[in-house]
Amino acid sequence: MWELHRVAELPGGSTQLFVGLHLIHEVTSPQAFAALEEMGLHVRSPERTLATVDHIVPTISQERPLADPLAEEMLTTLERNCANYGINLYGLGSGKQGIVHVIAPELGLTQPGMTVACGDSHTSTHGAFGAIAFGIGTSQVRDVLASQSISINKLKVRSIWVDGQLNKGVFAKDLILHVIRKLGVKGGVGYAYEFGGPAIEKLSMEERMTICNMAIEGGARCGYINPDEITFRYLKGRLHSPVGEAWDLAVNWWKSLCTDINASFDDQIRFDASDITPTVTWGITPGQSISIDENMPYPESLSQSERLIAEEAYKYMDLEPGKPIYGVPVDVCFIGSCTNGRLSDLRAAAAIAKGRQVAPGVKAFVVPGSEKVGIAAEEQGLHKIFQDAGFEWRKAGCSMCLAMNPDRLEGNQISASSSNRNFKGRQGSSIGRTLLMSPAMVAAAAIKGQITDVRAFLPKSLENLL
Amino acid sequence: MSKVSSYPQGVIQQVLGRCIVMQGDDIDTDRIIPARFLKCVSFKDLGAQVFADDRKELQGVHPFDRKENIGASILIVNDNFGCGSSREHAPQALMRWGIRALIGQSFAEIFYGNCLALGIPCATASAKEINQIQKAIELDPSQVWELNLTKKNIQSSLGSWDVAMESGPLEMLLKGRWDATSQLISQEAFLKQTEKKLPYLNNFTK
Numbered sequence: 001m002w003e004l005h006r007v008a009e010l011p012g013g014s015t016q017l018f019v020g021l022h023l024i025h026e027v028t029s030p031q032a033f034a035a036l037e038e039m040g041l042h043v044r045s046p047e048r049t050l051a052t053v054d055h056i057v058p059t060i061s062q063e064r065p066l067a068d069p070l071a072e073e074m075l076t077t078l079e080r081n082c083a084n085y086g087i088n089l090y091g092l093g094s095g096k097q098g099i100v101h102v103i104a105p106e107l108g109l110t111q112p113g114m115t116v117a118c119g120d121s122h123t124s125t126h127g128a129f130g131a132i133a134f135g136i137g138t139s140q141v142r143d144v145l146a147s148q149s150i151s152i153n154k155l156k157v158r159s160i161w162v163d164g165q166l167n168k169g170v171f172a173k174d175l176i177l178h179v180i181r182k183l184g185v186k187g188g189v190g191y192a193y194e195f196g197g198p199a200i201e202k203l204s205m206e207e208r209m210t211i212c213n214m215a216i217e218g219g220a221r222c223g224y225i226n227p228d229e230i231t232f233r234y235l236k237g238r239l240h241s242p243v244g245e246a247w248d249l250a251v252n253w254w255k256s257l258c259t260d261i262n263a264s265f266d267d268q269i270r271f272d273a274s275d276i277t278p279t280v281t282w283g284i285t286p287g288q289s290i291s292i293d294e295n296m297p298y299p300e301s302l303s304q305s306e307r308l309i310a311e312e313a314y315k316y317m318d319l320e321p322g323k324p325i326y327g328v329p330v331d332v333c334f335i336g337s338c339t340n341g342r343l344s345d346l347r348a349a350a351a352i353a354k355g356r357q358v359a360p361g362v363k364a365f366v367v368p369g370s371e372k373v374g375i376a377a378e379e380q381g382l383h384k385i386f387q388d389a390g391f392e393w394r395k396a397g398c399s400m401c402l403a404m405n406p407d408r409l410e411g412n413q414i415s416a417s418s419s420n421r422n423f424k425g426r427q428g429s430s431i432g433r434t435l436l437m438s439p440a441m442v443a444a445a446a447i448k449g450q451i452t453d454v455r456a457f458l459p460k461s462l463e464n465l466l
Numbered sequence: 467m468s469k470v471s472s473y474p475q476g477v478i479q480q481v482l483g484r485c486i487v488m489q490g491d492d493i494d495t496d497r498i499i500p501a502r503f504l505k506c507v508s509f510k511d512l513g514a515q516v517f518a519d520d521r522k523e524l525q526g527v528h529p530f531d532r533k534e535n536i537g538a539s540i541l542i543v544n545d546n547f548g549c550g551s552s553r554e555h556a557p558q559a560l561m562r563w564g565i566r567a568l569i570g571q572s573f574a575e576i577f578y579g580n581c582l583a584l585g586i587p588c589a590t591a592s593a594k595e596i597n598q599i600q601k602a603i604e605l606d607p608s609q610v611w612e613l614n615l616t617k618k619n620i621q622s623s624l625g626s627w628d629v630a631m632e633s634g635p636l637e638m639l640l641k642g643r644w645d646a647t648s649q650l651i652s653q654e655a656f657l658k659q660t661e662k663k664l665p666y667l668n669n670f671t672k
């Protein structure tokens with residue numbers, strides 16, 4: 001696949017790689033367009049570029065002009081750039097807007113065998129389709145606009161093989177948090193993570209996206225999963241998927257991409273999915289997590305390199321080593337993001353919320369990953385389930401994943417969040433605290449008002465609802 | 467001198483100027499440029515916002531505020547500088563403040579690449595040497611230094627130290643080929659060839 005996209009070798013030893021799909025959004029593109037203009041260049045392949053707005057959009061009222069003038073300026077800048085260069089923009093109210101990593105797959109834009117680039121580190125998500133997908137900086141966004149290609153070094157590949165099957169109440173999010181916990185947040189530097197094995201093969205496309213989405217949190221620039229029947233079934237009939245004869249030819253080609261079972265990897269690691277339990281982060285990196293059944297580690301029990309950051313984490317989080325994460329009270333519960341803002345995520349959370357009430361004093365809200373997800377959820381009545389339980393039902397965007405819009409923590413509030421980063425200050429308050437977990441675990445935490453074990457909340461009908 | 471203050475262009479063999487010391491390991495891009503400054507459509511104001519929160523906390527004694535450091539162009543840091551998010555706003559902010567080269571024990575991968583794309587060399591030296599360089603600079607911040615990429619050293623009348631740089635990026639700087647854009651667009655013929663053989667650009671008939 002790499003070979004097929006290789007345009008040339010560049011001085012300095014890097015490869016010029018053709019970009020099949022370029023995704024842009026309002027935060028990392030304006031400077032790239034400005035640079036293009038300064039250099040007197042045009043957009044080489046506007047038809048291979050797609051734009052949307054996600055990072056700064058408010059999720060309550062999306063009336064234009066937006067209340068925040070800076071946010072409004074970013075939106076109008078993107079709109080102007082797209083109009084000038086003939087780039088397709090799925091904007092607010094188009095029915096197709098949403099987080100860039102949610103909409104490209106659901107519109108059938110992301111396909112096996114493609115290279116996908118976007119000025120956002122969670123572009124690794126698209127690797128779930130058997131695509132080579134990586135996040136890029138703004139200079140590279142400019143490069144892709146100008147040449148539909150980038151200069152990149154080939155990555156090593158680590159196979160992450162997962163046997164067994166996820167237990168009830170354990171989700172893809174738990175699996176990837178577990179992997180990052182074991183391999184560390186720097187463990188994947190220089191690697192692409194290729195996930196495979198019986199447990200991965202059983203996952204739906206949405207679950208696979210959750211896994212690849214967070215490969216970057218383990219330090220790996222790309223996540224990858226071989227395409228299979230589940231992939232093809234997901235893609236069939238989507239807006240930008242091939243149709244008619246091209247569909248059959250496409251499936252044949254896609255199948256040929258993954259015949260290489262004996263591929264030799266630079267490294268190989270095995271996990272067993274049945275060992276994994278609901279997992280929650282307690283610290284300030286996505287690698288600092290434990291099972292809901294465990295107690296938080298004593299810094300002394302950790303390796304030298306982990307100890308310092310663990311001490312820093314305890315200080316920042318105001319949590320105590322040796323205590324369980326179970327029972328820690330929460331102020332805010334956020335369900336959404338490109339990790340867990342898809343329909344199956346909302347269904348899992350709704351299954352827990354159904355017929356229950358959010359604990360007094362807890363602010364809980366649900367932000368669908370895209371307008372399409374929002375519409376589908378409403379068709380299934382999920383918004384009613386959430387609202388009846390006391391959750392707010394919002395409009396699509398990144399929201400409190402990084403809090404560039406009005407959704408943010410205040411002071412040292414602590415959140416249960418289905419997003420992907422628990423860095424200091426990530427959710428909009430420089431002393432705000434974030435606990436990462438699966439959307440169902442967030443819903444359970446909202447009901448209980450504290451971190452709890454979702455397995456005690458599983459409805460009998462969960463199977464149907466999921 | 468306008469040569470120092472204009473943004474990097476073409477062949478980069480040396481960086482001349484005063485040095486500024488920024489101590490500490492793992493200085494992340496959130497510290498270099500806090501997230502709220504990402505809400506902008508141009509990089510042009512970032513120079514003033516570099517290290518905004520750290521500077522506010524230190525009320526004027528932050529290295530980037532100290533009078534003797536204004537106008538410095540070589541930043542001397544410690545280990546794993548520039549870790550965290552991929553935001554190019556971080557090297558942009560440094561560059562717009564005036565930084566034209568960095569020397570440190572190590573740099574985060576994406577930050578390093580972002581710097582290279584701007585024509586800003588990130589050279590490395592051992593912890594011990596970095597320490598010595600930082601001490602020498604603090605003795606006399608007014609000293610002008612030369613980072614020489616051909617000789618791979620940094621020197622002034624206060625002393626000379628060897629620095630290291632990977633051969634690929636080094637060659638790109640020395641030959642003026644760090645600006646990827648012009649190279650990439652110059653391969654139009656190969657780009658067309660690649661497009662011709664990609665199944666998904668040809669209705670999957672290839």
Ligand code: SF4
Nearest residue numbers: 122337338398401402
């Ligand atoms: S949801 Fe969060 S991680 Fe995903 S693209 Fe938006 S800000 Fe980035």
